[in-house]
Amino acid sequence: CTEGLLEMELLLRDAQCRASLVKLRNQLVIKGRFLNYKALHARHQGATTRARGIVNRNEMKIRLHSEKYQCAWNVLFTFAGQDEGWVGWQKLRKEDVRCMEDANDLAVKEAKRKKARERLKRKLDELVAHAVDAPAWLKNAEDEDLDGDEEGRVGESRRQVSWIWMGAGMTGTDAELEDALRIEWAKAYVRARRWNEEVRLLTEEFRRVPISLECEADWWLERAQVVPVGTDALHEAYAQGMIAYAIKQESLFRGLAAR
Incomplete structure (x- = not known):
């Protein structure tokens, strides 16, 4: 070693x-x-x-x-x-x-949870008194409320600041926090610009689609007009079939363009 x-x-x-x-x-x-x-x-x-x-x-x-x-x-x-x-x-x-939260914020949240539990209990008692079976979401609502809030705090751990906010390594935290916020803002700005670019591309594609369909319809119409009718080069029945198919395609593309 x-x-x-x-x-x-x-x-x-x-x-x-x-x-x-x-x-x-x-x-x-x-x-x-x-x-x-x-x-x-x-x-x-x-x-x-x-x-x-x-x-x-x-x-x-x-x-x-x-x-x-x-x-x-x-x-x-x-x-x-x-x-x-x-x-x-x-x-x-x-x-x-x-x-990190102070004691006042935690006390307010705990009071709100207590009131919510009391309201849920009153609702359940009323349903039981009227012999009505409470729905599953109402039965589980109180348990979900007791599980804690969005930040995952449970039990008495809500009543004190975590040690990570009081430990070592606090020097330069403000500057690093500003850098972190700046990075998050830059990422959000780039995402917004990318989404705006996607919107512009989609708008342009939607503008070009009916124009392309109209061009396809004109192309089929031109093909119908150049079919040799009344000549020995092509049987009349075949010529009429080709014209009918070309007109059908032309109508199809114009209908798509008009939607």
Whole structure:
């Protein structure tokens, strides 16, 4: 083994943990802003579906940085003889990956959940009192509400800030966050330009399609006009059949162009 290779590996994994944690925080901030935008501006099925797609793509990046951090942590944990105190970084669990919220926001959300549970319970009690079988979605609604909100927080973990927001590696986070937001904006701008280009191409194609069909119709009409009728070169029945077929094709293409 090359001398100093182990030390270089440890430094590499330590830097990987620090960089992954910073990128993870950046993506969580972006996720929070995406969710706020979805809640405030996304209406109806189309806009909501697009907003959910953006959130899902950002969620994939969050999982990527989480897995990268955990892989580096596992290497450090192995080198440390499975002693977490020597690693210097905390183990990243699923419940640790959540957006940063203060106690007031969490208290408000918990109060809303409590009111929602009470409303659902009253509805179920009314249905039971009238001997009406409650639908499945209503029976499962309370369980879904108890599962937590969109950000995956469960139990008492909602009442405190995750350690990832208080750990090491905070230096330069604001600048890196601005870079991350700038990158996301640039990607969205490029996607919008690409979609606008697709719209222009489709518009031009729709403009050219009827013109092409009219040209095809004119071509079939010209073929009908050049059929040799009344000559010895072609039997009259064959000539009439050729003209009828050409007129039929000409009518077909003009009908398509008129649609």
